[in-house]
Amino acid sequence: MLEQFLHFAGIPTLIGLVALYFAYRVMVLKDIKAIRGKGKPEPKDKEGYCRDAGRLLIFFAVGTFLMGVLESINAVAALVQIVVWVVVLFVLWKKLEDKYE
Amino acid sequence: MNKKAFNIKDFLINYGVILIIIILVAFTGIKSPNFLSPSNLLNLLLNMSARLVIALGIAGCVITAGCDLSAGRIIGLGGCLAGILLQKADYSGRFIQGGKPMNVFLAAIIVMVVCAAFGAVTGSFIAFLSVPPFISTLAMMEIVYGLNLIVTNATPLGGYVTEYTNLASGRFLMIPYLVWIAILIGAISWFIFNMTRHGKYMYAIGANPQAAEVAGVPVKLTMVMIYAKAAAFYGLAGFMLGAKSGGASVNLGLGYEMEAIAACTIGGVSVTGGRGKVSSAVIGVAVFEFLKAALQFLGVNANAQWIALGIIIYIAISLDIRKYVAKK
Numbered sequence: 001m002l003e004q005f006l007h008f009a010g011i012p013t014l015i016g017l018v019a020l021y022f023a024y025r026v027m028v029l030k031d032i033k034a035i036r037g038k039g040k041p042e043p044k045d046k047e048g049y050c051r052d053a054g055r056l057l058i059f060f061a062v063g064t065f066l067m068g069v070l071e072s073i074n075a076v077a078a079l080v081q082i083v084v085w086v087v088v089l090f091v092l093w094k095k096l097e098d099k100y101e
Numbered sequence: 102m103n104k105k106a107f108n109i110k111d112f113l114i115n116y117g118v119i120l121i122i123i124i125l126v127a128f129t130g131i132k133s134p135n136f137l138s139p140s141n142l143l144n145l146l147l148n149m150s151a152r153l154v155i156a157l158g159i160a161g162c163v164i165t166a167g168c169d170l171s172a173g174r175i176i177g178l179g180g181c182l183a184g185i186l187l188q189k190a191d192y193s194g195r196f197i198q199g200g201k202p203m204n205v206f207l208a209a210i211i212v213m214v215v216c217a218a219f220g221a222v223t224g225s226f227i228a229f230l231s232v233p234p235f236i237s238t239l240a241m242m243e244i245v246y247g248l249n250l251i252v253t254n255a256t257p258l259g260g261y262v263t264e265y266t267n268l269a270s271g272r273f274l275m276i277p278y279l280v281w282i283a284i285l286i287g288a289i290s291w292f293i294f295n296m297t298r299h300g301k302y303m304y305a306i307g308a309n310p311q312a313a314e315v316a317g318v319p320v321k322l323t324m325v326m327i328y329a330k331a332a333a334f335y336g337l338a339g340f341m342l343g344a345k346s347g348g349a350s351v352n353l354g355l356g357y358e359m360e361a362i363a364a365c366t367i368g369g370v371s372v373t374g375g376r377g378k379v380s381s382a383v384i385g386v387a388v389f390e391f392l393k394a395a396l397q398f399l400g401v402n403a404n405a406q407w408i409a410l411g412i413i414i415y416i417a418i419s420l421d422i423r424k425y426v427a428k429k
Contacts, residue, residue, distance in 0.1 A: 012243060018239060035233045057236070076251055082240075082243050086240040086244060089240065090226050090237075093236070094232075
């Protein structure tokens with residue numbers, strides 16, 4: 001059972017866990033450099049940025065877990081779901097960057 | 102002339118990991134003479150060839166202080182795509198029934214172009230939507246994985262034309278064709294990194310993206326090109342791995358991105374950006390492959406080998422960060 005789950009959903013689950021780890025770093029540890037890298041200026045409101053970026057990362061993690069579930073049912077549906085999810089995520093991320101620039 | 106005094110501490114920080122691995126390799130060579138035999142060295146070169154192509158792709162991303170976690174999945178896509186295009190016409194499990202297998206060179210070009218398109222999309226997300234590279238490449242990793250599952254129906258591919266598998270078994274001047282391909286890609290990368298405006302832009306973005314933008318560097322376009330070029334290299338690596346193993350599946354290249362990032366860091370490509378050469382990637386890949394082979398020859402438990410590799414990566418990245426902090 002577990003082996004079958006990992007066969008279908010192993011990679012999406014792993015990616016989801018990575019996203020959750022970064023959400024933890026941003027929301028709890030307030031480590032914005034973990035996602036912004038060096039060279040970028042600090043956002044206007046660090047607290048707000050950490051909160052919103054963390055939420056987006058959790059949103060991404062949820063999308064990956066959902067993909068893992070869908071993959072065992074219908075691979076095409078899983079692909080469509082993750083593409084839509086990622087496009088929404090990136091648009092929201094752009095809005096986040098514009099908001100706190 | 103003011104010559105810089107030799108500092109043993111700096112030397113150990115810069116080359117400590119490589120030094121330890123060279124000692125380990127020498128020790129393995131003495132303990133097990135087969136380790137340094139021509140056939141084993143040739144085998145190591147063959148293993149290094151695809152990994153070097155991946156590392157050269159990832160090096161560009163790392164120099165800009167980015168990363169590319171989608172490399173492994175794009176390698177899988179490249180391998181599967183090459184497999185679909187190059188199956189024998191009379192192979193019973195042929196993916197596309199009817200038709201003829203494609204010319205090997207043309208198939209390689211198609212694989213690289215398709216993979217480059219995915220890389221360009223990733224680069225566009227990073228450049229135009231300001232999405233951090235690790236999120237952007239994680240997302241692309243998942244999309245490519247899903248797409249590959251659908252295309253191949255999670256079925257392993259095989260039955261390749263001999264012209265394709267000959268790339269791994271055939272030789273020119275005693276050296277396998279795959280190694281020549283890696284040398285060619287190394288030369289092209291060296292030219293791009295050192296002789297072109299794109300290469301200069303890459304280093305400028307890695308050192309300070311804002312200063313680069315102010316100085317007139319087309320940061321966004323350069324980022325797109327870096328990720329597209331990297332993905333084209335991953336595709337080629339998938340093509341090479343498919344030739345070497347005589348088959349491919351969606352899991353081809355799994356975890357190779359981590360190995361490539363580690364090899365780049367060990368060789369001297371800085372994860373903090375702005376530093377790194379083609380020779381860094383070559384040294385890193387060679388050192389990493391020799392380390393893996395040495396551990397196997399020493400009879401280290403297969404699971405324990407992962408721990409040893411992890412420790413090496415940890416030390417290499419820690420030393421690199423330390424160098425960055427000291428420089429600041």
